[in-house]
Amino acid sequence: QSALTQPASVSGSPGQSITISCTGSSSDVGGYNYVSWYQQHPGKVPKLMIYEVSNRPSGISCRFSGSKSGNTASLTISGLQAEDEADYYCTSYTSSSTWVFGGGTKLTVL
Amino acid sequence: QVQLVESGGGVVQPGRSLRLSCAASGFTFSSYGIHWVRQAPGKGLEWVAVISYDGSNKDYADSVKGRFTISRDNSKNRLYLEMNSLRAEDTAMYYCAKDLSGHYTFDIWGQGTMVTVSS
Numbered sequence: 001q002s003a004l005t006q007p008a009s010v011s012g013s014p015g016q017s018i019t020i021s022c023t024g025s026s027s028d029v030g031g032y033n034y035v036s037w038y039q040q041h042p043g044k045v046p047k048l049m050i051y052e053v054s055n056r057p058s059g060i061s062c063r064f065s066g067s068k069s070g071n072t073a074s075l076t077i078s079g080l081q082a083e084d085e086a087d088y089y090c091t092s093y094t095s096s097s098t099w100v101f102g103g104g105t106k107l108t109v110l
Numbered sequence: 111q112v113q114l115v116e117s118g119g120g121v122v123q124p125g126r127s128l129r130l131s132c133a134a135s136g137f138t139f140s141s142y143g144i145h146w147v148r149q150a151p152g153k154g155l156e157w158v159a160v161i162s163y164d165g166s167n168k169d170y171a172d173s174v175k176g177r178f179t180i181s182r183d184n185s186k187n188r189l190y191l192e193m194n195s196l197r198a199e200d201t202a203m204y205y206c207a208k209d210l211s212g213h214y215t216f217d218i219w220g221q222g223t224m225v226t227v228s229s
Binding site for chain 2: 001003032034036038040045046047048051052055057089091093096097098099100101102103104
């Protein structure tokens with residue numbers, strides 16, 4: 001199972017919006033609405049931000065949103081804040097009844 | 111509160127075995143599937159294995175299939191990962207993560223236990 005493809009890094013200024021893409025195949029991202037996004041600060045445990053493409057768990061800011069088109073899912077963060085600087089990972093359920101992660105994207109808030 | 115606590119990590123020689131444990135509290139352990147996810151130093155997350163709420167179904171990543179075995183003891187609220195024929199590339203922080211039932215994602219993660227495979 002190949003890892004999902006994410007950009008290695010993205011950056012934005014406070015207040016701006018950024019989008020992180022996550023590209024897979026019809027066997028994972030394109031085949032199921034089971035894409036999730038996790039935020040991980042250095043030395044910390046991953047935190048669920050989005051599940052089932054666009055659902056936010058309780059307590060997650062509405063500045064975080066998700067979408068999907070074909071084999072590519074996207075995470076958008078609006079109104080960037082310094083605390084958003086972290087690594088972001090997508091994951092998808094697959095046709096093999098397994099899960100696959102993306103390689104991760106480092107978000108820098110300028 | 112909902113909590114997962116991993117243990118059992120350490121330094122082990124290539125080819126040897128190690129068993130990780132994950133203790134659950136704060137929720138009905140026997141009602142949820144649980145996953146193992148690992149992260150090599152400075153690298154990304156890698157899904158390892160999952161076990162269903164009752165232990166009847168298990169699935170593994172190709173990278174560990176045939177070497178690792180996931181199991182659980184619902185009477186003790188514990189999850190296990192038996193790791194055999196360890197390789198240097200198995201060196202990672204190992205996290206257990208609770209399945210968000212019906213949503214195919216992981217909502218609660220433990221703090222992790224570090225496994226280092228080195229001679």
